[in-house]
Amino acid sequence: MTKTNGSFLSILPLLLFVGVFLGFGIYNNDFYALPSPVAALLGIVAAFVLLNGKINEKIDTFLKGCGDGKILTMCIIYLLAGAFATVSKATGSVDTIVNLGLNYISIQYFPVGIFVIASFLSFASGTSVGSIVTLGPIVIDLAEKSGSPLGLIGAALLSGSMFGDNLSVISDTTIAATQSLGCEMKDKFRANFKLALPAAIIAIIILIVIGVNQESSSVIIAQKDFNLWLILPYLLVILLSVIGVNVFVVLFAGLAFAGILGIANGTFGVMDFAKTTYEGFTGMTEIFLLSLLTGGLAALVEKAGGINFLLRNINKVINSQKTALLGIGGLVSVANFCVANNTIAILISGKVSKEITEKYGLEPKESASILDILACYVQGIIPYGAQILILISLSHFKMGYLELIQNSFYLHLLLIITLISIFFRKKTVERQKLTTINSL
DSSP states (O other), rough: OOOOOOHHHHHHHHHHHHHHHHHHHHTTTTTTTSOHHHHHHHHHHHHHHEEEEHHHHHHHHHHHHHHHHHHHHHHHHHHHHHHHHHHHHHHHHHHHHHHHHHOOOOOOGGHHHHHHHHHHHHHHHSHHHHHHHHHHHHHHHHHHHHHHHHHHHHHHHHHHHHHHHOTTOOOHHHHHHHHHOOOOHHHHHHHHHHHHHHHHHHHHHHHHHHHHSSSSOOOOOOOOOOOOOHHHHHHEEEEEHHHHHHHHHHHHHHHHHHHHHHHHTTSSHHHHHHHHHHHHHHHHHHHHHHHHHHHHHHHHHHHHTTTHHHHHHHHHHHSSSSHHHHHHHHHHHHHHHHHHHOHHHHHHHHHHHHHHHHHHOOOHHHHHHHHHHHHOOOOOOOOSSSHHHHHHHHHHHHHOOOHHHHOOOOOOOHHHHHHHHHHHHHOHHHHHHOOOOOOO
């Protein structure tokens, strides 16, 4: 396959992947009915059939794409993150976090309390869906007993879960964004945190005011057991990540520490620890395979000139670093609206976003942050996304979609603050000069 400037045909396999995934989701009323690796496989078959070149050259390009260092790094991180999350849950760490928070929540501060607990839980576990599934039944039951508006409580849970997931160093979205853009997790975290923290603070103030002013019936929350020692693995992972320790070391240390605590407490034995670790690996099978296959598909599309074709068309509306960041955000937003999965949207948009970042002299950490934030926002508001579907179903459809969106203050504030930061950002002159020099 000779690399060309590309045409619409060269991106057709990628569009087919998105179209098949979207089409099956709409048809089945379930965007997870068709396993995403199967949709990617159909795109790969289309690439082999439609794109020019000898079959052996295509196979070679595909395998090189699957075996790309960043793709393999991403895959191993997924495995370690899955193992850590599964082992930590088995030790009782998740229950401890939930029980610790609920024991000290006053009904008056129920909305803000749920937001904070969900934020910490999703940040520590790296999954918004997991946090919603864990906390959903509890908070919906307490909301009904206390007379708190279901839409408000559900929105607080949704917002907190997305806040933590967006920032978590073991979230698949963070892993995909940082590896796609080629930046360190600690750098992306810091760039992301500067935007997410103000939004979270304002959202907390709003939730406090609403909680204080709303009328609710008195309800006694039964005290639940918790063991503070079980929070330590999460705190260790957070601490090591923030100070910049290599992500492999961070996740392995957290996994080992969680395993030692579980064995010491008698929760499980050594063999059970090994089996639970493997369960964590297998729990990441879909995203592992998807990353490999999309790596190969992206390589085929790029070699055929598909990336160049996209860049040429996107560049027609990009004329500065600000519009470049808006282009990256728009690209991942459209992808997420199509596939209803923020990780897949980032993987689809990653290659083009990196090209835009390099061409316009942007900081990779900034682009990775925008990529993750916009994917997070769209995922949190689409009615066919897993997070909202689960919340509404857990409430037995008593919770309305519009109520959820109207009360998801954090998500809307995050979008506003992100857009403001783009429009009022200063041009990174030195990187722009370096990019210009390298292109000469």
